[in-house]
Amino acid sequence: MTTKVPHPAALPRNVSRRGFLGGFAVLVVAVRLPSAEAGGVTTSPPHLTAFVSIAADGATTFVLPASEMGQGVCTALAQLIAEELDADWAKVVVHTGEGVEFRRSLGPGYTMQVTGGSTSIPVWRGPLRRAGATARDLLVRAAAARWSAPPGSLTTASGVVSHPDGRTVSYGELAEEASRLRPSRNPPMKPPGTDRIVGTSVPRNDLRAKVTGTAQFGVDVRIPGMLRACTVACPVFGGRVKSVDDVAARAIAGVRDVLVFGDFVAVVADTWWPAKRGVEALNITWDEGANAAFDSAAVSASLRAGLDSPRPFVGRKEGKGAAGWPPEEVISADYEVPYLDHAPMEPLNCTVHIQAERCDVWVGTQVQTMVLQAAAKATGLREEQVFVHTPFLGGGFGRRGNNDFVEQALAIAVRVNAPVHLLWTREEGIRHGFYRPAFAGRLRARVASGGVTGLHVRVAGDNILHRYLPKLLQGLPLAQELPMEGLLHTSPYAFADVLMEGVLTDLPVPIGFWRSVSHSYTAFFVESFLDEIAARLGKDPVDLRRSLIGDSHARFRAVLELAVEKAGWGKATAGAFQGVALHESFGSICAQVVELRMQNGLPRIAKVTAAVDCGPVVNPDVVRAQIMGGTLFGLSEALGARIDFRAGRVVQSNFHDYPLLRMKDAPPVEVHIVDNPTGTIGGIGEIGTPPIAPAVCNAIFAATGRRIRSLPILPALARGSA
Amino acid sequence: MKFVVNGTSVDVSVPGDTPLLWVLRDHLDLTGTKFGCGMAQCGACTVHLDGRAIRSCVTPVVEVSGRAVRTIEGLADGEQLHPIQEAWIAAAAPQCGYCQSGQIMSAVALLAAVPSPTDADIDAALSPNLCRCATYPRIREAIHRAAARMRDAG
Numbered sequence: 001m002t003t004k005v006p007h008p009a010a011l012p013r014n015v016s017r018r019g020f021l022g023g024f025a026v027l028v029v030a031v032r033l034p035s036a037e038a039g040g041v042t043t044s045p046p047h048l049t050a051f052v053s054i055a056a057d058g059a060t061t062f063v064l065p066a067s068e069m070g071q072g073v074c075t076a077l078a079q080l081i082a083e084e085l086d087a088d089w090a091k092v093v094v095h096t097g098e099g100v101e102f103r104r105s106l107g108p109g110y111t112m113q114v115t116g117g118s119t120s121i122p123v124w125r126g127p128l129r130r131a132g133a134t135a136r137d138l139l140v141r142a143a144a145a146r147w148s149a150p151p152g153s154l155t156t157a158s159g160v161v162s163h164p165d166g167r168t169v170s171y172g173e174l175a176e177e178a179s180r181l182r183p184s185r186n187p188p189m190k191p192p193g194t195d196r197i198v199g200t201s202v203p204r205n206d207l208r209a210k211v212t213g214t215a216q217f218g219v220d221v222r223i224p225g226m227l228r229a230c231t232v233a234c235p236v237f238g239g240r241v242k243s244v245d246d247v248a249a250r251a252i253a254g255v256r257d258v259l260v261f262g263d264f265v266a267v268v269a270d271t272w273w274p275a276k277r278g279v280e281a282l283n284i285t286w287d288e289g290a291n292a293a294f295d296s297a298a299v300s301a302s303l304r305a306g307l308d309s310p311r312p313f314v315g316r317k318e319g320k321g322a323a324g325w326p327p328e329e330v331i332s333a334d335y336e337v338p339y340l341d342h343a344p345m346e347p348l349n350c351t352v353h354i355q356a357e358r359c360d361v362w363v364g365t366q367v368q369t370m371v372l373q374a375a376a377k378a379t380g381l382r383e384e385q386v387f388v389h390t391p392f393l394g395g396g397f398g399r400r401g402n403n404d405f406v407e408q409a410l411a412i413a414v415r416v417n418a419p420v421h422l423l424w425t426r427e428e429g430i431r432h433g434f435y436r437p438a439f440a441g442r443l444r445a446r447v448a449s450g451g452v453t454g455l456h457v458r459v460a461g462d463n464i465l466h467r468y469l470p471k472l473l474q475g476l477p478l479a480q481e482l483p484m485e486g487l488l489h490t491s492p493y494a495f496a497d498v499l500m501e502g503v504l505t506d507l508p509v510p511i512g513f514w515r516s517v518s519h520s521y522t523a524f525f526v527e528s529f530l531d532e533i534a535a536r537l538g539k540d541p542v543d544l545r546r547s548l549i550g551d552s553h554a555r556f557r558a559v560l561e562l563a564v565e566k567a568g569w570g571k572a573t574a575g576a577f578q579g580v581a582l583h584e585s586f587g588s589i590c591a592q593v594v595e596l597r598m599q600n601g602l603p604r605i606a607k608v609t610a611a612v613d614c615g616p617v618v619n620p621d622v623v624r625a626q627i628m629g630g631t632l633f634g635l636s637e638a639l640g641a642r643i644d645f646r647a648g649r650v651v652q653s654n655f656h657d658y659p660l661l662r663m664k665d666a667p668p669v670e671v672h673i674v675d676n677p678t679g680t681i682g683g684i685g686e687i688g689t690p691p692i693a694p695a696v697c698n699a700i701f702a703a704t705g706r707r708i709r710s711l712p713i714l715p716a717l718a719r720g721s722a
Numbered sequence: 723m724k725f726v727v728n729g730t731s732v733d734v735s736v737p738g739d740t741p742l743l744w745v746l747r748d749h750l751d752l753t754g755t756k757f758g759c760g761m762a763q764c765g766a767c768t769v770h771l772d773g774r775a776i777r778s779c780v781t782p783v784v785e786v787s788g789r790a791v792r793t794i795e796g797l798a799d800g801e802q803l804h805p806i807q808e809a810w811i812a813a814a815a816p817q818c819g820y821c822q823s824g825q826i827m828s829a830v831a832l833l834a835a836v837p838s839p840t841d842a843d844i845d846a847a848l849s850p851n852l853c854r855c856a857t858y859p860r861i862r863e864a865i866h867r868a869a870a871r872m873r874d875a876g
Contacts, residue, residue, distance in 0.1 A: 070818030070855045203814060210819030211807040213754020213794035217820060220753040228748070253737065271748040273740050276760075345758050345766060345820040345854045394756070394820030395854045426759045621814055625860070629817055632856030655763035655852060664845035666858035 052081050052135055058159055058172030060087045063095045065124060067115040067366050068206065069344075069393035069400070070629070071685040072622035075204045077124055079618055083198040084132030084190060087171070088159030094205055113368040116401050116513060118586035118683020121618055125681060129189065135178075137187035139171050142178035192678075199677075201621035206392070216391045218364035221351040223419040227256060229412050230275040230423060233264035233432055236288040236648035237508055241265060245283035252278050259415055266412050272423055279425075291508045292648045299645065302505045303336065303440035306460025312501035315477075315484045319497035322456035325446045331536055332444040333529060336710040337521045338642035340436040341429075342514055343658060346394020348405040349423040352413035354379055359386045361410075364393035366401040374403050378410035397633070398513035402434045430658055431650040434512025435643055437462045439483070441525035445533050446497065452533050452548070454497030457487055457525065463504055464511050480504070486522030486690070490584040493530075494550030509645070515633055516686040519585040520693075524638075524711065527581035527694035531701060541580050541698060542569055556582060558674050559589045559611045566672050567593035567609035576606055579699025581691035587682030588614035592631065594695040598703045601717060603696065605635070605667040610688060613674035615681040620673060623684050628669040630688025636661035638693035640714045725786045727752065728796030738784030743767045745783045746793060754794035754823045758852070765851030768824035769793045775831035777850070794823040797830065805875070806830050809868035810861075817855035825851045829865050838869055 053061045062081055068074040074094045082092050136156055143161040144151040146169065155162050159171045209215035234240060246258040249267055254274030259266045267278030314321075351362040352375070359379045365371050368388045375386040393400055409422035424432075439461035446454035465479045473479060480502055481488060487500040514520065534544040542564050549556050560582050563569075572578045575597050582591040590612045596605045610627050617623055640659040644651040652658040669688075697708040700717075708716050724733045727750060734749050741760075746752045746769070755778060758766030762777040769778045770792040771785075797804040803811075806829050816822045825848065832839055832847035839847070844862055853861070 070816075072817070203811070204816075206819065207811045207814060207816055208803075210816040210822050211810045211826060212798060212803070213752075213823045215819050216753075217756075219757065222751065222753075271744060273744040273748070343854060345756075345764065345818065345852065347757060392820075393818060395818045397854070423757070426761075426764075625814065625817060625857075628859060629855045629857060632858065633854070636854075636856065654761055655759050656761070660852050660854060661856055661858070662850075662852065663848040663858045663862070666856060668859045 052085065052131055054135070054171050054175040056172050056175060058088065058091050058170050060085070060092045060159070060171070061095060062092060065113065066120040067364070067390055067393050067396065067400070069115070069364070069366070069396035071120070071626060072204055072619065073115070073120045074206055075202065076121060076618045076622055077128060078205065079197045079202060080125055080128040081132040083195055084129045085136045086156040086158065087132075089197055089202060091159060092205075112370075114401070115366045115396070116398065118685045118687065122587060122681050122683060125618070130187070133187040133189045134183050137184050138178040138181050139174045141181055142174040143169050146174075146177065198618050199616075199620075201619055204622070217346050217394045218349045218351065218362060218391050219346055219394065219423060221362040221391060221421065223351060223353055223421075226351070226419040226421050227268050227270065227416060228272040228275050228421050228423065229266050229268045229409070230272065230279045230425065231264050231266045231408055232279045232282065232284070232428060234286045234288070235431060235650070236286065236291050237510060238291050239263065239289040239648075240287045242285040242287040244285075248281040248283070249278040252281060257416065258282070259412060261411055264408060266408070266422070268412065268416055268420065276425060288648055294508055294648045295646050296644045299339075299438050299507060300336070302507055303438060303460050306503040306505045307334065307440055307442045307458060309460070309503040312458055312503045313480045314499070314501055315481055316488050316498060316500040318495070319454070321497060321499035322444060322454060325454060325497070329446050329448045330444055331447055331532065332442065333532060333707075333709060335441040335443065335525045335528065337439050337524060338644070338711065339438045339509060340514055340637050340641060341433040341643055341652075341658060342395075342397040342399035343430065343660065344393070344395025344397055344399055347424050347426055347429050348399070349421065350406045350409035351419065351421045352409045353419035354413050357381070357385055360389065361386065361406070362389045362391060363406055364391055364396070364400055365406065366393070366396050366398070367403065370403045371406050374407055375410055378407070378414055397515040398517075399434065402512055404432070426655070427653040430653050433643070434510045436514035436520060437464065437509070437511040438507075439521045441521065443525055443529040445529070447533060447536055450537060452537065453495060455493070455495045456499040458501040458503065459483060459487070459522065459525070460503040461505055462507050462509070462511055464513060464517070467512075483518050484522065485518035486583060486585065487526070491526070492550060492553035492556040492582070492584065493545075493548040495548070515630065516585055516689040519583060519686070519690040520634070520637075523581065523583040523690035524693045524697075527583060527691065528697050528707070528709070531579070531694075531698045532707060535701070540570070545580070545582060555613055555679070556584070556589055559591045559613045562672050562674055563591035563593050563609055563611035566611065566670065567595065569593060577699050577703035579695045579697065579702055581695040581698065583690045585683075585687055585690055587680060588612060588684060588687045590627065590687045590691050592691040592695045594692070594699045596696065596699045596703065598700070602714065603700055603703075605665075605696065607667050608669045608692065608695070609672070610669060611672045611674060612684075612687060613676050613679070614684050614687065615679035616677050617673060623673055624671040626684045627671045627688040630686060631669050631692045632661055632666055634689035634692035635696065638696055638711055638713055639665070640712045642712055642715075723783055723787055725788060726790040728792055734783070736783060739782045741779050742769070742781040742783050742786055742791065743778040746778060752793050752795055756820055756823055758821065763852070764821070765824045765828060766821050768827040768851065770827060770831060773831070773834060775828050794827060797826070804830065805871050806833065806864070806868040809864040809871065812867060813860045813864035815857050815860040815864050817857055821851060821853045825853065825861055829861070829868070832865070833869055833872060837873060839865065
């Protein structure tokens, strides 16, 4: 991902303000990340901006710096700013941001606006609290001036400033005066332990819109005169259009045009249905290119060859590594996971309106800045002339961090003299993903005299970062560590000997960031293999973990103990079996205990008990929802989903052959939060996903003695071998 | 083509094989009903046809000629939400929210037919509706909650 690093001299001031909308919204506060304030050169996290504005009637508008894709940021981030502002929560209105506004408030020093990596709360907690405090301080000083009172004598609550003598004035009445004051660089902040909005389960502010059908997603954007487009890209990655017979497509009523691009063809129509029928009626000859014979067997062969590579990258080595282990003391197992698609419920779509001096893009995106740059490039306009509007995202999970569908929409719009709404079919979405990469793992342990003293993990697969980094930087350790997330410093287990290795493969499949990224397979590998070790040693899986958690990872103990206590570890109901897993990702730790029973050879999961430590909690109910959702998202993939290739093409195409979890198979997920208000704050959106596959597989092993070493589980069980 | 949507008669001129979903979304501007798969696999497009839950993405509009269609926009009575919508809010069921119109329409049809559904009834009626955010446990809770309230209200 490219990040524009501002020159320190070009940075705007920490806090800036301006009135806008002719006094309607009169107090506006913008904020920047601390790293940017200090002029520090950072590539991650990216620098973002946010607004709060207060209108004369007290309406407090908060413009979201992150995209709302279900994870609850439109509520939780608003809580942060409202807390320090002492806002009247009932008057807080959240605008799901128009990305360009953030950039415009900051001048030339902006970098990336991006939502991903479970960073929204950890990255924004400080800046948004400070923005709220800055606004509150301005309001208090405005009231102090009005009353000729010392600012320190005044108090605030729920959008009102109070004088000791009982006089009060509302924020709305003060906003105009406050906007003329100079913001303080060090506004007073609330002392710890005095929060009244942060830390409480205020209801999500998007619920009513989402139960009445009025929430606007990208797919619902309607511009007067808008045409609809549907596209089909070469089914073989890297292939091109050779020729197109579009006679039948053009004969369909409502079809306006057929446009041919390098690797895809678009049909443009008055409404979407004829556009889609037009695509089906096209007779396209493809130049399939170099990957026409690629298939899933080639994936497995490449990953297995990677496991045997003589030149792995060493990500972590302790003690003697894996050297000198006596063969009779070594246990070893190979694991494998397939490619996976994000499959958000809202099919990919993008609306573009190009005018003489202006381009508007409406898109559910996780990367507004990349959209902005792509639009400027496609239209030849300056970035200041591009306006990116972010409606609700009908799921993201990393897929909407890619710009491919946006670039298609822009290319079409450049050639069509009208606003254009591009909507992909589900089939196009599944066949042209940026998939979670397939990975293999070889795990080895040294076990002797009742204990385990060494762990050696080697993983092999493609590196997502290679899409974003020039070749020269791909070999840097930091880049090579990405596919090994979860195996390095965040792993809680201590062994005398540790060796963690990565081998890079080079497969012709587009890959990308998928909810929990590399943790999705490293947790499966390690947490499954720990149970293999426990079985070899005749130890209880929880006891083995207790004995291995290192002193520097004490936080993990509390999480594990909370999960096993609440689940009643060792006390499963008759005929049911339990499995456990523990993993840290994105700064938070999650332990899960699965209880299941086998019915006709298939697992029926009765319940999942999860414990999580994410440090301070902004909204407990959102945390519980995210752990529940993240867990069941992971269960979906653990059970049945995979992307395969045959003749260079993705085999799967829709939900009939890319099966996701349904109501009848969804167990209750009980979530317990470790009380850790002073700890380091971590992410929450992706944390539930990694532990579920190993927890389920460990429970299946407890029930059947069968070890599942390749996902998804159901086909592995059906094959009758692990 | 004439039919009734949310109590209002409409007349659209489209080919009869056009799916009802696209007539609702692109011709009648009722965008609460969502497109998810186009082959009755995900339930995002669920609406009621004469009170029964159907997948509008595979229902040619000719089939609804002269009949009554109800969409998510037709559930609330002005500002007064349907008890199921209220239960959905109380359970904080939605995350991304995209599938929820379809989930709610399936739940309304279920409760109309089975006022006190068991978990097995919910499994049967709601399993056609996918939720990628996997909000299923809260949807189940919301349905039980709404059923209890609707029973109490008589």
